[in-house]
Amino acid sequence: MNVEEQAAEFQKTFQRIRSELQKAIVGQEEILEGVITALFAGGHVLLEGVPGLGKTLLVRTLAQCVRLSFSRIQFTPDLMPSDITGTTILSETDEGKRTFRFQPGAVFASIVLADEINRATPKTQSAMLEAMQEQSVTAGGAAHMLPQPFFVLATQNPIEQEGTYPLPEAQLDRFLLKLLVPSPSFEEMEAILDRTTGAGQEMPQPVIDAETIMGYRQFCRQTALAPHMRDFAIRLALGTHPSSELATSNIKKFVRYGASPRGAQALVACAKVRALAAGRFNVAIDDLKAAALPALRHRVLLNFEGQAEEISTDTLIQELLEQVSAQMVIKVPL
């Protein structure tokens, strides 16, 4: 199969996954697209929204669509790290000998739903760090590889609620995207009610397997990123730093730390997937713009003044986008 055929096939698959997800999820187009993009980009997703918006349903449906092992961890304040990663237990063999055996935790699945991740203590949250970055778990002096693909979808309520622990910066940085789940519109609410309270409900069908996903992950990385598009991405990433000359005045005023190189990687990786999904072989500015908010919003940390002024990181990134876009515009007296 040549490149064009592969690209066409990928585009078709992407669309099929989306249509399968749409059988269970009403609306939320950007969330669906973001989740699928992260799946092919090889990153994890943090879904943030108030309870009852269908975050868990989305993840469960995705697991059904992609024909992968699925695990759900309900994060609670008393959840221990070993509950997630697994632990070494003493077990008796058939011969009657007692040995230590590693009992894998809930994280040992291809798709892991970390539900309400900010309800667990930071210690427990940190248990996910190695798994998410290294795709392995070290327990009892031995490293245990996680199944591939390994895809974590965490949900969290807005951190202002009581009984929650905000995710540490290192943990946040491990998420490829942070998607804000919006409340449904009137029409979407009508469809949700009709679909969920009616007699019959259409079940999503599996579309893709693990091997194909891994293949597509490699394929997506080949998407062409021209120098000027790379320049755009770099400007965006560096522009989030208050010390950078590319930063806007508001970023300089309200931001403590900007996006790490991981943020730029996330930006480009997502843009590549979106370009291929749109039937293009090259990354466009629109792809980078679409990926900018989900990829950077959780990587920009506000300073005290920013928090006091209730500045949204989305607003800052939007300003930066406008500034960088303006710099990229070719001015010709036409």
Place this chain on the structure above:
Amino acid sequence: MNLVSPPLHSMLQKAARRIRLLILVRTLPLGVLAAAAAALLWSLLAHAGLFHPPSVFTAVMLITGGALCGALFALFYPLSPLKTACITEERANLKQRLSSALLLQSSAIDFHAALLADAGKYADSLNIKQLFPLRPPRSLYAAAPALLLLFFLYFLPPLPYFWSSKKKADYAEMHRQARIMLKIASLAKLAAGKHPQPGTAQIARELKRLADAMQHNKVSPEQAQLQRQQLTSQMKEMLNKISKQSSLSQQRQAARLLQQALNEAKKHREQNRPQQGAGNDAHMHPPHAAPSAAMRKALQAVQKMQQAMQANNAAQMQKAMQQLAAALKQGGLTQTEMSKMAQLSAALGSAMKMAGMSRKQAEQMMQMSRQMQGLAQPGAFSNVPLSGSAMQSIAAQMQHLAGQLKAGRAHALDSQALEQMLLAMQNQNGDVTYFGMHQPGSGINGLGARYAPGIAPAHPNAKLTYAGRQAVSGKGKKGSLSAFTKYLKMMAHKHPDVLPNGQIKGGKSRNGDQLTIITRGAPTPNIAFSPLYQAVETGKREAESALVIQRVPASLKQQVHNYFAGLPNSK
């Protein structure tokens, strides 16, 4: 390995040409607009009198220059293939396909080859003309009215309807001068017939041609003035030549006349000699036996005057006249000599008039002749210097002084001088009668009415007589010279317009409590001409406008306003 897609390459070339054309379409009117605006500004400043107005040629060259600059900008605008690709894909919404393909065309990766093929496919499907349509730019909509305005500025003003009042007045004056010039031209034509001086006819023709052109506005007032000055100088030269010719002939004629008068005088003397010799009645005519020394001097002076007249030498003439006057002052002329001298002087005066010499000198000569004639009469006052013309001269001075007194320009001392003059007249038994329109209360002929001095030498009581309008007896008033003098003194001091020095000219207000001084232009600094409350109001407004410019934060504006509102107001 060069993977440049031919369709992409071809499309980029087409697009570059089209973009350059579009730039040209935009910058050309922009250049024209800028140039037209500059020309308009120039004309505006010229209208304000700061510069000379640009000529049509200058304006056309300016606009051509602007258009050329616009065209050159478009032709040499740096337009790289990448820039072309970026502009094209932006217009066609190709999502950076073309620019990415262009930048990655040298790559050997399969994916990039696919990208290049994809870009080529899209490039091939593009319609460049549709993508870059030719539309009239906004600058054209601005340039067209600017050009139209400039056109009107240059080609409408020649129509009299659009002339300024000053220009209309200039042209009316030019027409008036043209009418005068036409008359002069016809006179010059006549003169050309009488004095066949070469070039006179041509000047007449030129004058008529210029006058016609001026009447039909074919020349501007300035040009007309220049040409008229040239023609006037030519005419002056011509007239000088003609007048020199005529004066020479007149002088010769005058000299002949004078020679005849001298010959007559000689002949008369010769005729008298035999009578003196024949008769024994020497005591009867002792003074007339031979010309007196004064007469000889006077005759020499007259001969010198004749020579001066022949030589057209004014200085020599003046000298000779002085010599004659000295001879006459010396006295010693008999009545016969006086009579002859009077005849000679009359001849001299008429000769001088004829010769076109100084009119004043000729008049003096004639006057002298009349005086001598009067003195030559038996019973005349031989030692009285006051003649009729002298009285007339004194009367004229009196009138002048009286007029000055009336206008408040004469000093009181002038009235004393007048008094002395009048006393002198009184001592000489002079009697002057004035017939004027006005009564003494209105001054002596102060408003320019006629007067007629007369003399009655034997009158014992000198009087000034003021007559009424028609000089009807009984309507006027009569008074003595001393009464008249008193009146003049009174006028010198009581005239309402004559004010002490140092008093400020101005006017009193109706209320009488305020002196109004009418001033023009800006008042001098450090002197206040405005009431204090007005100054405070003005200062307040200025301060507020300054604050508006300073962009005072909204929260502070009220505070600032309150501060200024709280300033003490003396209203």
